[in-house]
Amino acid sequence: MTATPRSRTPAGTSEPKREPIPFAAASEAPGPRNRERIMAAVRELLTALGEDPTRSGLLRTPERVADLLQDSFAGIGRDPAIALGTPIPYEQDRSASEDHQPARRARDAVAVRNIAFQSLCEHHLVPFTGHVDVAYVPARFLGGLGRIAALVREAARRPQLQEHLGARVADTLIAVLAPESVLVRITAYHACVAYTEPGASRAEVVTVVTRGVVDDPHARALWASIGPT
Numbered sequence: 001m002t003a004t005p006r007s008r009t010p011a012g013t014s015e016p017k018r019e020p021i022p023f024a025a026a027s028e029a030p031g032p033r034n035r036e037r038i039m040a041a042v043r044e045l046l047t048a049l050g051e052d053p054t055r056s057g058l059l060r061t062p063e064r065v066a067d068l069l070q071d072s073f074a075g076i077g078r079d080p081a082i083a084l085g086t087p088i089p090y091e092q093d094r095s096a097s098e099d100h101q102p103a104r105r106a107r108d109a110v111a112v113r114n115i116a117f118q119s120l121c122e123h124h125l126v127p128f129t130g131h132v133d134v135a136y137v138p139a140r141f142l143g144g145l146g147r148i149a150a151l152v153r154e155a156a157r158r159p160q161l162q163e164h165l166g167a168r169v170a171d172t173l174i175a176v177l178a179p180e181s182v183l184v185r186i187t188a189y190h191a192c193v194a195y196t197e198p199g200a201s202r203a204e205v206v207t208v209v210t211r212g213v214v215d216d217p218h219a220r221a222l223w224a225s226i227g228p229t
């Protein structure tokens with residue numbers, strides 16, 4: 001399945017148009033037909049590293065690695081927007097006249113915190129794991145709370161940089177829900193940091209991506225809803 005670019009822009013947004021992060025073509029996805037190729041490549045890698053892939057301890061390693069990598073790369077060629085399902089129309093409370101004022105609406109943030117994920121660093125092909133906090137100020141649509149967690153996990157199933165995972169989640173929310181504003185914060189541990197800098201093995205990498213109208217009072221509402229890490 002190929003990605004379907006969407007161009008809806010939230011009302012009031014004056015940001016320059018951003019280039020979407022490209023999705024790999026579906027033909028590049030490591031589907032079941034490629035399992036044998038992946039296993040052969042793992043055997044070759046082991047041999048190149050000086051191992052004997054025929055020794056008993058490594059005999060099933062290629063198929064285990066193939067299964068693990070196929071799952072970790074499963075999002076390639078898929079638009080993560082699919083995980084969001086159908087947006088829910090946002091019925092604003094019109095019982096009080098002040099609710100029609102933009103200043104009131106700007107305080108109505110929704111946050112889903114502490115969504116666990118695992119992904120692969122595209123520079124080293126080793127895991128980075130952690131949690132994602134998502135907050136947005138809705139305009140016309142809401143996302144199902146479980147659907148937002150599903151979006152994070154679907155967006156994570158490909159090799160990438162942490163910065164791009166946050167952008168992918170934020171841009172998908174903008175495209176599908178057309179909210180006033182979005183904030184995505186990711187807190188993660190990177191195995192490659194632990195390998196290369198053992199003294200920093202518990203270092204947390206925090207990235208924040210914002211989209212839409214993120215000046216006051218939207219920013220206050222987003223940060224208040226998302227809270228400290």
Ligand SMILES: [Zn+2]
Nearest residue numbers: 121123124192
């Ligand atoms: Zn890395």
